Amino acid sequence: xxxxxxxxxxxxxxxxxxxxxxxxxxxxxxxxxxxxxxxxxxxxxxxxxxxxxxxxxxxxxxxxxxxxxxxxxxxxxxxx
Numbered sequence: 001x002x003x004x005x006x007x008x009x010x011x012x013x014x015x016x017x018x019x020x021x022x023x024x025x026x027x028x029x030x031x032x033x034x035x036x037x038x039x040x041x042x043x044x045x046x047x048x049x050x051x052x053x054x055x056x057x058x059x060x061x062x063x064x065x066x067x068x069x070x071x072x073x074x075x076x077x078x079x080x
Contacts, residue, residue, distance in 0.1 A: 001063050003030065004037035009067055010075040012049065012058065022049065046079065
C-alpha cells in the first residue's frame with residue numbers, strides 16, 4: 001500500500017492529499033529516510049511524521065485496504 005494511502009486509512013492524517021503534501025514537503029520519513037508518497041509500506045516500518053514542533057513515531061502493525069474508525073488504531077503502535 002502507498003504511504004499516503006496508509007496514513008489516510010490508519011487515520012494518522014485526515015485526508016490523502018494532506019498526507020501527499022506532507023511527504024512532498026519532507027515531513028514524513030520511513031526507517032530514518034525521507035519518503036515519497038508512493039513508498040510501499042511494509043509491516044514493521046517505522047514512520048516519523050513531523051507535525052509542527054512535535055514528531056510522531058509509529059510502527060506499522062497491520063496493512064488493511066479499508067478499516068473502520070474504531071479499528072484504525074490497531075494498524076500501528078506508537079513508539080517512544
